[in-house]
Amino acid sequence: MIRMSRGILLAAVLVLGAGCASMPPVAGAPIADVGDLVGTWAGTVTPGDLPFYLTINPGGTLTAAWGPNMTWGTVTTRDGQATFEMQPGAYEGSIRLYDEGGTRRLVLDDQWAAFNAQVAPQ
Secondary structure, three states, rough: HHHHHEEEEEHHHHHHHHHOOOOOOOOOEEEOOHHHEEEEEEEEEEEEOEEEEEEEEOEHHHHHEEEOEEEEEEEEEOOOEEEEEOOOOOOEEEEEEEEOOEEEEEEEEOOOOOEEEHHHHH
């Protein structure tokens, strides 16, 4: 009975693992350089679903504001991907660009904190 239970468990793990492996990775459009992201953006940030305002400048500097928070920082690109760093608060993570039928959207995901912002051009 124990051997059969282990066999069923192993089979379930393999099936689930194969299912996850076949899922497409979270992706966005390739980002050639900071110029692809330059502009004034607005949307929401979680946690809290607060209004979020983001400005990315041609030189790669940024400012962001949400609730009582005001931050500044930089955006860098490498190999088609973008990252951000913001101070104060030591926010850093990825930026993904989505272009859905001409509607552009950025998603910022912090790698350390529960911080996710989704913005569209303002």
